[in-house]
Amino acid sequence: MSTQAAAILDATDRRLVIATQNGLPLVTRPYHQLAEAIGIAPEEVMVRLTRLLESGVIRRIGAVPNHYAIGYTANGMSVWDVPDERIDELGVRVGGLDFVTHCYHRPRRLPEWPYNLFAMVHGGSRAEVLAKVASIAEIIGSDCRSHDVLFSTGILKKTGLRMAARQE
Structure with a gap:
């Protein structure tokens, strides 16, 4: 804040x-x-x-599910190298998929990291996540220059910035 x-x-x-x-x-x-x-x-x-x-003091009010607790034990961040001039259109299409929980544009870190579009996918297995990522690849089509999937190895505590109570 x-x-x-x-x-x-x-x-x-x-x-x-x-x-x-x-x-x-x-x-x-x-x-x-x-x-x-x-x-x-x-x-x-x-x-x-x-x-x-x-x-803008608070950004959103929403549910933050524990994906593991609801059966989604495979969590993959799909990362995509797409043309910068197409990222907004592709991001809206990918982010609109019911199995994508968040989708956003991030800067490339060349030459090591060419990816600029990120989309989080959850599933009950790695195979399920990979099948969903294949669906994203179909949508992106020839605009996909490369992609990868980074699977979670554990769950982190999800919290935002916290305001301390004043000691007056």
């Missing part, structure tokens, strides 16, 4: 960010439970979270 973004947070915003940074409560009405915990109305929780999203 930038210094400018931190400056627009009031004490209630800080409490809300701290209360949500480890995830929303797994209840039917999570915003109501948050509201009760920090002492504001549920509608105010929603208004504040919307403002924090729109201002």
Whole structure:
């Protein structure tokens, strides 16, 4: 979070960010439970979270699944060398596939690393991931100059930046 973004947070915003940074409560009405915990109305929780999203203080509210726990034990980052002038179009097509969880453009690091399009694929086996990567290769077609798949060897704790509670 930038210094400018931190400056627009009031004490209630800080409490809300701290209360949500480890995830929303797994209840039917999570915003109501948050509201009760920090002492504001549920509608105010929603208004504040919307403002924090729109201002960029927080980037997203979404589920972060543990792929291993839901049966996806093979996780492969497919990396592609495609023409830079085609990356936006290809990225939208690849990222729109239901089996691609995230897709993005990254800079090449020539000569060792020619890849500029990355697409994460999960499956129950390496063979399943490779079959899905083959589907991506069909979409990219002749624009694919080379590609590879980097398989995960373990799971890392997925967390973003954390805001510490002030000790006042």
